[in-house]
Amino acid sequence: MMISVSHLSKTYDDGFQALKGIDLEIGRGEIFALLGPNGAGKTTLISVICGIVTPSGGRVTVDGHDIISNYRATRSLIGLVPQELTTDAFETVGHVVRFSRGLFGKKPDAAHIEKVLKDLSLWDRRDNQIMTLSGGMKRRVMIAKALAHEPRVLFLDEPTAGVDVELRKEMWQVVHDLRASGVTIILTTHYIEEAEEIADRVAVINHGEIILVEDKAELMRKLGKKQLELELHATLKAVPKKLSQHDLVLAADGLRLIYTYDTHAERTGITALLKDLHEAGIRFRDLQTTQSSLEEIFVSLVRSEP
Amino acid sequence: MNWRAIWTIYKHEMSRTRRTLAQSVVSPVISTCLYFVVFGSAIGSRITEIEGVSYGAFIVPGMIMLSLRPLSVTNASFGIYFPKFTGTIYELLSAPISFIEIVIGYVGAAATKSTCLALIMLATAHLFVPLEILHPFWMLLFMVLTATTFSLLGFIIGIWAINFEQLQIIPLLVITPLAFLGGTFYSITMLPPTWQTVSLFNPVVYLVSGFRWSFYEISDVSVGVSLGMIAVFLGTCLIVVWYIFKTGYRLKS
Ligand SMILES: Nc1ncnc2c1ncn2[C@@H]1O[C@H](COP(=O)(O)OP(=O)(O)OP(=O)(O)O)[C@@H](O)[C@H]1O
Ligand SMILES: [Mg+2]
Numbered sequence: 001m002m003i004s005v006s007h008l009s010k011t012y013d014d015g016f017q018a019l020k021g022i023d024l025e026i027g028r029g030e031i032f033a034l035l036g037p038n039g040a041g042k043t044t045l046i047s048v049i050c051g052i053v054t055p056s057g058g059r060v061t062v063d064g065h066d067i068i069s070n071y072r073a074t075r076s077l078i079g080l081v082p083q084e085l086t087t088d089a090f091e092t093v094g095h096v097v098r099f100s101r102g103l104f105g106k107k108p109d110a111a112h113i114e115k116v117l118k119d120l121s122l123w124d125r126r127d128n129q130i131m132t133l134s135g136g137m138k139r140r141v142m143i144a145k146a147l148a149h150e151p152r153v154l155f156l157d158e159p160t161a162g163v164d165v166e167l168r169k170e171m172w173q174v175v176h177d178l179r180a181s182g183v184t185i186i187l188t189t190h191y192i193e194e195a196e197e198i199a200d201r202v203a204v205i206n207h208g209e210i211i212l213v214e215d216k217a218e219l220m221r222k223l224g225k226k227q228l229e230l231e232l233h234a235t236l237k238a239v240p241k242k243l244s245q246h247d248l249v250l251a252a253d254g255l256r257l258i259y260t261y262d263t264h265a266e267r268t269g270i271t272a273l274l275k276d277l278h279e280a281g282i283r284f285r286d287l288q289t290t291q292s293s294l295e296e297i298f299v300s301l302v303r304s305e306p
Numbered sequence: 307m308n309w310r311a312i313w314t315i316y317k318h319e320m321s322r323t324r325r326t327l328a329q330s331v332v333s334p335v336i337s338t339c340l341y342f343v344v345f346g347s348a349i350g351s352r353i354t355e356i357e358g359v360s361y362g363a364f365i366v367p368g369m370i371m372l373s374l375r376p377l378s379v380t381n382a383s384f385g386i387y388f389p390k391f392t393g394t395i396y397e398l399l400s401a402p403i404s405f406i407e408i409v410i411g412y413v414g415a416a417a418t419k420s421t422c423l424a425l426i427m428l429a430t431a432h433l434f435v436p437l438e439i440l441h442p443f444w445m446l447l448f449m450v451l452t453a454t455t456f457s458l459l460g461f462i463i464g465i466w467a468i469n470f471e472q473l474q475i476i477p478l479l480v481i482t483p484l485a486f487l488g489g490t491f492y493s494i495t496m497l498p499p500t501w502q503t504v505s506l507f508n509p510v511v512y513l514v515s516g517f518r519w520s521f522y523e524i525s526d527v528s529v530g531v532s533l534g535m536i537a538v539f540l541g542t543c544l545i546v547v548w549y550i551f552k553t554g555y556r557l558k559s
Contacts, residue, residue, distance in 0.1 A: 052399045054554055054559070073402075075402040078400065082396050089392070099314060102310055103403065105308040105310045
């Protein structure tokens with residue numbers, strides 16, 4: 001495990017409990033998405049791991065090192081791109097990126113800095129003052145700073161806020177390249193599509209609690225489930241024997257049959273079902289299909305929270 | 307020790323000055339000239355000498371101290387307040403560096419800057435009055451110690467301050483009065499006895515006195531006492547800084 005969080009809690013000075021006993025394991029080289037609404041505790045969790053916020057309880061290790069007792073080891077491994085765009089407006093792009101590297105105690109390495117700046121299309125801007133850059137450019141600078149010291153773990157706190165399609169594509173390219181070189185990436189987002197697009201695993205966090213951690217493939221499988229609802233002409237008491245080989249559920253009112261199937265499967269079984277229905281003499285007035293989207297799963301999870 | 311990180315912070319802070327080099331150098335030169343015009347000429351024409359030293363020369367150490375202290379405080383307080391203000395402090399907090407390293411970087415740079423400016427003032431003063439420095443080594447030591455102590459104080463103020471007003475109020479409310487009442491332009495032996503006693507509670511008296519001794523071997527209090535008091539002051543600041551970083555006061559939630 002690259003990052004291991006156990007029973008982590010954080011209560012801020014004003015008494016607000018932002019994290020309530022978080023347990024989380026993040027593997028080496030995975031792209032992990034933390035998904036949650038505003039105020040869920042995403043930034044707090046990241047800040048604790050990076051050393052910006054002091055935890056109130058629990059334990060975090062990064063590559064086996066404790067973040068408190070062995071902070072030099074853990075922080076050397078971590079690069080952080082914070083949610084807010086915070087930069088030294090008067091300095092040049094090159095200066096702040098080199099500064100970040102030095103701060104992490106790394107020897108100056110012009111070649112590495114050049115590569116990072118080129119990957120993020122900042123090379124031509126290296127001598128420009130930061131205040132002359134656009135918001136998207138500043139976001140790139142933040143990423144370049146985080147990569148300056150060659151981290152093994154990269155935290156991206158809402159990397160796509162205020163970012164256009166072009167930069168987003170570029171960013172995902174950088175993320176994939178990093179992952180290919182073995183870097184573990186943790187990103188936070190409000191958007192399911194984003195998690196879907198890029199993550200290997202997704203955790204849903206709300207009110208300071210992790211309410212779900214799942215492989216994206218598994219989530220996609222859930223997402224792939226569809227339901228076919230048949231509105232019947234006459235009430236049924238039970239699902240007829242003849243139809244028992246189909247995955248059918250009779251609604252409580254006896255007027256609707258619900259068939260669940262997998263859109264990703266070779267055959268959905270719909271043709272056979274309709275044929276059998278016909279043979280059993282069951283007639284229906286209407287039909288509709290519904291898909292349980294990740295969005296729905298997410299919303300229902302978040303809603304069911306107190 | 308993460309020396310490279312210390313060096314990075316130090317260099318960064320020094321490069322900030324380079325951007326405003328002209329105004330950093332011009333302002334102490336102008337103020338030195340003004341002091342000489344106002345105090346040296348106006349008062350110096352009445353008081354010709356104090357304890358065998360011409361008044362113009364007598365005020366030089368005090369005058370340098372007078373600028374050195376607020377400069378150190380401002381340099382250091384702005385140095386650390388600025389990243390707090392812009393939010394770039396996140397980087398310092400998430401870097402593999404200890405608080406001591408942060409302090410060395412920021413305070414070292416602030417003290418270096420103000421020491422350089424003090425030396426510029428000294429050179430400027432030399433244009434007005436013939437200067438002899440009996441103990442150059444001690445002179446430099448007093449200068450560096452004062453710069454360091456007040457930079458530490460400035461660092462503390464920069465961390466404590468949550469807005470620009472607070473950043474400026476301490477130098478204004480505390481340091482300037484202490485400086486003026488600290489025997490900068492006079493020997494405290496020129497004061498009535500009660501005020502002499504009161505003055506002994508003013509740390510600035512010891513700084514000026516020791517510093518002046520290194521020039522002319524005249525002092526209000528003995529050099530040993532001066533050094534001791536500076537040590538006490540420096541120690542107090544170090545303890546406060548250590549406490550700040552131990553608890554993350556105003557830095558971490
Ligand atoms: N310094 C602080 N003092 C008190 N409460 C805080 C502090 N920082 C954050 N909080 C609270 O903790 C909760 C979690 O905040 P956090 O910033 O971690 O949320 P988030 O998931 O990152 O939200 P967003 O998606 O809006 O960025 C919020 O309710 C917030 O108001
Ligand atoms: Mg956040």
